[in-house]
Amino acid sequence: MNIPLGHYLILAAILFAIGLAGALTRKNAIIVLMGIEVMFNSAILNLVAFWHYKHFAVPTAQLFAIFAIAIAAAESAVGLALVIAVYRHYKSVDVDEMKELKG
Amino acid sequence: MNIAFWIISAVAVLGAVLAVTLRNLVHCVLALILFFIGIAAHYFLLRADFLGTVQILIYVGAVAVLILFAIMLTHNVTGVDGPKELLGVKWWSGAAIAATLAILLKKAILSDPLATLLPAGDKAQSSVAEIGKALVAGWVVSLEAIAILLTAALIGAVVIALEEIQKS
Numbered sequence: 001m002n003i004p005l006g007h008y009l010i011l012a013a014i015l016f017a018i019g020l021a022g023a024l025t026r027k028n029a030i031i032v033l034m035g036i037e038v039m040f041n042s043a044i045l046n047l048v049a050f051w052h053y054k055h056f057a058v059p060t061a062q063l064f065a066i067f068a069i070a071i072a073a074a075e076s077a078v079g080l081a082l083v084i085a086v087y088r089h090y091k092s093v094d095v096d097e098m099k100e101l102k103g
Numbered sequence: 104m105n106i107a108f109w110i111i112s113a114v115a116v117l118g119a120v121l122a123v124t125l126r127n128l129v130h131c132v133l134a135l136i137l138f139f140i141g142i143a144a145h146y147f148l149l150r151a152d153f154l155g156t157v158q159i160l161i162y163v164g165a166v167a168v169l170i171l172f173a174i175m176l177t178h179n180v181t182g183v184d185g186p187k188e189l190l191g192v193k194w195w196s197g198a199a200i201a202a203t204l205a206i207l208l209k210k211a212i213l214s215d216p217l218a219t220l221l222p223a224g225d226k227a228q229s230s231v232a233e234i235g236k237a238l239v240a241g242w243v244v245s246l247e248a249i250a251i252l253l254t255a256a257l258i259g260a261v262v263i264a265l266e267e268i269q270k271s
Contacts, residue, residue: 003108006218008145010209011112015119015138017205022123025197030173031123034135037166038119041142052149053220059233063242065154066234069161070249074256076166080173081260087177 008049015042029083029093033076040072107148115141128174136167153231 019038026032044065051061087093118138125131139162146155212218238246 002221003105004218005220006212006215007108008149009212009218011115013208013212014116014205017201017208018116018119018123020204021197021201024200025194026123028128030128030170030177031131034131034170035123037135037162038122038138041139041162045142045145048146048149048151048154052151053222056150056222059230059237062151062154062230062234063237063245065151066157067245067249069154069157070253073161073166074253077169077260078256078263080169081263083173084176084264093177 005049005053008053009046012042012046012049015039015045027094027096029086029095029098030080032095033079033083036079037072037076040068044068044072111141111144111148115145129171132167132170132174135170136163139163139167150230152229153234 016039019035019042022035022038023032024035026035047061047065047068051065055061083093086098090097115138118134118136118141121134122131122138125134139158143155143158143163146152146158
């Protein structure tokens with residue numbers, strides 16, 4: 001494979017921007033969480049690409065990626081539980097309607 | 104191998120774009136699964152076979168199903184997004200911010216000498232055994248910390264989601 005590292009970095013940057021756009025523009029809290037998942041995955045793709053191009057002999061970067069995936073899984077579980085709790089309270093998952101603490 | 108990179112990248116970008124733009128929430132999750140599978144294919148292409156398997160098991164197997172359950176619990180199984188929200192002022196401003204970020208990142212990446220780096224060694228060997236040894240030898244404290252974190256997240260998710268039921 002003779003793809004330069006920059007291709008992977010630019011791909012991850014594009015995916016990160018798509019996830020950011022989703023998290024910023026959508027009203028539904030579940031889709032905001034999905035945008036955050038897209039951003040997480042693009043960051044981990046960066047990590048794995050750097051491992052493949054720079055430190056292929058040692059598996060340490062893969063361990064960091066595994067820990068990041070575990071933390072992302074925990075984050076999405078708690079986030080979705082929060083969405084369900086907010087839905088029970090407001091009867092809606094629209095992030096624009098959650099403004100009780102707005103100054 | 105180069106053609107595989109472009110095809111997998113196109114699939115991943117298509118999945119990500121559809122996941123944040125489609126109207127039907129269930130369709131969004133299906134597009135997100137396509138994106139996750141594209142990322143897993145990239146891991147296989149980068150010789151990180153264990154990470155690719157973990158990606159499919161955790162994201163396609165667990166996170167996507169969790170999101171589907173959350174949609175079903177909050178939308179009475181209809182799964183259709185609310186009023187029209189695409190192509191408004193908010194959409195254009197968010198897309199402009201994301202496009203600016205992507206362009207700036209692209210400039211920064213291309214200005215770095217690392218961007219033209221080619222892979223040093225590309226031997227097709229599995230790294231699962233090395234990962235397993237490293238996890239129980241040098242990184243065992245981190246492994247235990249992750250185990251505690253996952254347990255706390257599990258209990259926390261149940262407590263947060265059950266709170267209102269006990270009151271009523």
